[in-house]
Amino acid sequence: MRLSTRGRYGLRAMLDIAIDQSDEPVTLASISERQGVSIGYLEQLMVPLKKEGLIRSVRGAQGGYLLSRVPENITVGDIIRTLEGPIAPVACVSEDYPEECDRAEGCVTRLVWAKVRDSIAEVLDSLTLHDLIEETRKSSDR
Amino acid sequence: MRLSTRGRYGLRAMLDIAIDQSDEPVTLASISERQGVSIGYLEQLMVPLKKEGLIRSVRGAQGGYLLSRVPENITVGDIIRTLEGPIAPVACVSEDYPEECDRAEGCVTRLVWAKVRDSIAEVLDSLTLHDLIEETRKSSDR
């Protein structure tokens, strides 16, 4: 039941971009330095995030990445689903296209996994990047 | 964010044993037939479940497996933790021995994963084998 580094690093990267207030693009080099993740790996994470429309990029010198929406309108769930796929502790209760299964009817354990899926989704969807920025400020004024 | 087959098959196997009312040991051969999981693989799952004290075994002819406790006292969480390890969407918020991390203090994303962990645990710990037996009966009287 582990999240892969894609989701973890991806969320850190998105928060890193969100925290920057300058309105100037944030480079992967700077994210890499702050977050301790290689530029090459970050590049891979940016591809789906951009395709999904959560960020936009500026190419060339002084380029980098910017959020496409205000932090209030980007949830952790948006980011995690983009990088890890639909939430699905097991394939037969996937949010998107649940996998067919012979024993589906009368499969009681399926109900368990559906509850797990929903409880995870509830947490991820209730948190926005804005919330995490706030939390960051709180923990830094000490 | 997937559960492995160990947890899935293991829960099915445990429920299968729980549903048997005969007080006689349930063989892996019969579980295998009903659940569509090989005997060899089931054997592997029984080892930790037995070590954890959730089931006991009877060797030899007419042998098999029995629950060590009444279904009311075995939660889904007990089974999943036994087969999959402590609940931990990421290592730094593992229920058991959270992995150290340089950026632990001030790491806001950690709070997210802790919430996810707790919400998963809440679901798994609130469901017992008894609940699932009840659910099975309900879905079969139609």
Place this chain on the structure above:
DNA sequence: CAATATCCTAGCAAATTGGTAGGATTTATA
């Protein structure tokens, strides 16, 4: 003693994970 079970050790192919390498392309600025 034969049949039926669990127990135990090993091994292994396929998939997934977590990256790296190397270059092509775009753009700001000196």
Place this chain on the structure above:
DNA sequence: TATAAATCCTACCAATTTGCTAGGATATTG
């Protein structure tokens, strides 16, 4: 108009995890 700074793109790959199977040893019943 070069040059440097960036993103973009394709490929590859080693290590780990997953999901098993094989083959036998041991225990128990009838």
